[in-house]
Amino acid sequence: MRITCPHCGERDRREFYYRGAAVDLDRPAPDAGAEAWDNFVYLRENPAGVTRELWYHEGGCGAWIVVTRNTVTHEIQGSQLASEVNA
Amino acid sequence: MRFSGFRVLKEGLTGNKGWTPHWRDPEPKSEYDIVIIGGGGHGLSTAYYLAKEHGLTNIAVLEKGYIGGGNIGRNTTIVRANYFLQGNSEFYSHSLKLWEGLEEDLNYNVMHSQRGIINLFHSDGQRDAAARRGNMMISQGDDAILLGRDELREMLPYLNYDDLRFPLYGGLYHPRGGTARHDAVAWGYARGADQRGVDLIQNCEVTGIDIENGVVRGVQTSRGAIRAKKVAMVVAGRSGQVAAMAGMRLPIESHVLQAFVTEGLKPCIDHVVTFGMGHFYISQSDKGGLVFGGDLDFYASYAARGNLPTVESVMEAGMALMPMIGKARVLRSWGGIMDMTPDGSPIIDKTGVEGLYLNCGWNYGGFKAVPGSGNVFAHLIATGRYHENATGLRLDRFRTGRGIIDEEGKGSQHNLH
Numbered sequence: 001m002r003i004t005c006p007h008c009g010e011r012d013r014r015e016f017y018y019r020g021a022a023v024d025l026d027r028p029a030p031d032a033g034a035e036a037w038d039n040f041v042y043l044r045e046n047p048a049g050v051t052r053e054l055w056y057h058e059g060g061c062g063a064w065i066v067v068t069r070n071t072v073t074h075e076i077q078g079s080q081l082a083s084e085v086n087a
Numbered sequence: 088m089r090f091s092g093f094r095v096l097k098e099g100l101t102g103n104k105g106w107t108p109h110w111r112d113p114e115p116k117s118e119y120d121i122v123i124i125g126g127g128g129h130g131l132s133t134a135y136y137l138a139k140e141h142g143l144t145n146i147a148v149l150e151k152g153y154i155g156g157g158n159i160g161r162n163t164t165i166v167r168a169n170y171f172l173q174g175n176s177e178f179y180s181h182s183l184k185l186w187e188g189l190e191e192d193l194n195y196n197v198m199h200s201q202r203g204i205i206n207l208f209h210s211d212g213q214r215d216a217a218a219r220r221g222n223m224m225i226s227q228g229d230d231a232i233l234l235g236r237d238e239l240r241e242m243l244p245y246l247n248y249d250d251l252r253f254p255l256y257g258g259l260y261h262p263r264g265g266t267a268r269h270d271a272v273a274w275g276y277a278r279g280a281d282q283r284g285v286d287l288i289q290n291c292e293v294t295g296i297d298i299e300n301g302v303v304r305g306v307q308t309s310r311g312a313i314r315a316k317k318v319a320m321v322v323a324g325r326s327g328q329v330a331a332m333a334g335m336r337l338p339i340e341s342h343v344l345q346a347f348v349t350e351g352l353k354p355c356i357d358h359v360v361t362f363g364m365g366h367f368y369i370s371q372s373d374k375g376g377l378v379f380g381g382d383l384d385f386y387a388s389y390a391a392r393g394n395l396p397t398v399e400s401v402m403e404a405g406m407a408l409m410p411m412i413g414k415a416r417v418l419r420s421w422g423g424i425m426d427m428t429p430d431g432s433p434i435i436d437k438t439g440v441e442g443l444y445l446n447c448g449w450n451y452g453g454f455k456a457v458p459g460s461g462n463v464f465a466h467l468i469a470t471g472r473y474h475e476n477a478t479g480l481r482l483d484r485f486r487t488g489r490g491i492i493d494e495e496g497k498g499s500q501h502n503l504h
Contacts, residue, residue: 038486042338046327048389
């Protein structure tokens with residue numbers, strides 16, 4: 001599996017740390033309540049198919065990247081800097 | 088049909104013409120008392136214990152593929168009860184006791200071999216941790232022996248004792264641990280459930296779960312609608328998709344875990360050996376193949392195959408620990424779909440829907456749990472109460488933060504276990 005970093009181009013999977021579903025970008029307010037925080041921290045769509053994930057280019061430029069990836073085929077369909085997604 | 092030494096002899100002398108299929112291939116009925124989604128190890132053992140211990144036999148097990156075709160046929164067959172924390176300890180201890188009587192109970196040879204498991208350690212600190220774990224195992228009523236370096240060398244002379252990074256200080260020995268023939272476990276439970284009247288329905292994919300006013304009414308399948316008073320979801324790596332049919336999201340992320348087997352060799356590795364620091368473990372199958380694996384690939388996956396970096400790291404760890412295996416040729420590798428929970432421990436619970444039950448989150452340790460899981464899940468479905476050895480495996484522990492079972496002390500968060 002090779003992942004495309006918006007800064008560095010297509011790189012070996014070993015350069016990246018996997019964080020998990022991109023739900024991490026939608027952090028609830030501190031007082032949003034237990035249900036919102038349960039959704040954020042624990043509950044997952046966990047789709048068999050296309051999903052959006054957070055990867056960190058640990059062995060490269062150090063950018064957090066939102067990768068669109070198929071969990072059944074491992075095909076990488078796109079990537080975007082997390083800073084731009086959250087801007 | 089009962090298996091016995093006499094029967095094997097008789098069939099052998101009469102051309103093996105008397106053997107019959109181990110289970111029926113029934114058409115699904117339109118209604119059952121209990122429908123179990125998933126004909127893997129856990130689903131089959133649940134059906135078996137519902138029938139055997141609770142007298143409930145109007146049950147269908149729905150399997151989208153074939154019996155034994157999922158994770159029960161895609162694991163490294165290790166059976167053990169060496170857990171540390173309450174919640175896990177009593178559950179796996181219960182499961183190991185069921186393993187020890189399983190072949191008699193099922194009248195089926197599952198080739199359960201209590202050859203012992205040895206967890207290696209490499210420093211004074213790790214020795215202390217191993218001693219502490221061993222004491223917890225003993226206080227649970229199971230067995231543990233702390234081996235020093237010389238005792239270890241006597242038992243496992245083939246290890247590399249001079250590795251500079253991970254020198255061997257000893258191992259925690261769990262004599263009652265071992266392996267079993269994974270396919271036979273599925274077949275034995277399937278046969279036992281079928282003999283008691285349970286319908287095992289293969290090639291039957293569940294496409295919907297019918298819920299009215301918060302009560303489960305049945306399921307939609309590729310072979311028609313089936314009504315049911317109770318429905319149990321036991322689908323391991325596919326838990327997210329099946330739970331979504333009931334409008335639920337689970338604290339589960341499905342990952343790929345790879346494993347490998349070599350060509351058959353003469354007996355050389357007599358135990359299960361784990362090298363935690365290298366994320367490597369190995370045993371030798373009765374057929375002679377070295378069966379080994381490592382850690383997750385660490386990304387969500389349903390591909391049932393992994394990537395080469397993990398293969399490389401597993402092979403490197405194996406070579407660092409036991410250079411003698413370097414000449415063995417790897418026959419094949421495979422990947423299983425692991426239903427990973429945030430704390431690394433399983434879930435056996437009711438759901439917010441009346442009559443709908445959930446059994447999932449086996450992470451990379453579901454095989455050894457097959458008897459215990461089915462046994463306590465059957466108890467929950469039949470009586471509505473948690474089994475005394477499975478009160479801690481609750482779904483709501485994540486939302487409430489109470490009763491997290493973080494065996495590895497890594498934290499309760501996805502992607503840490």
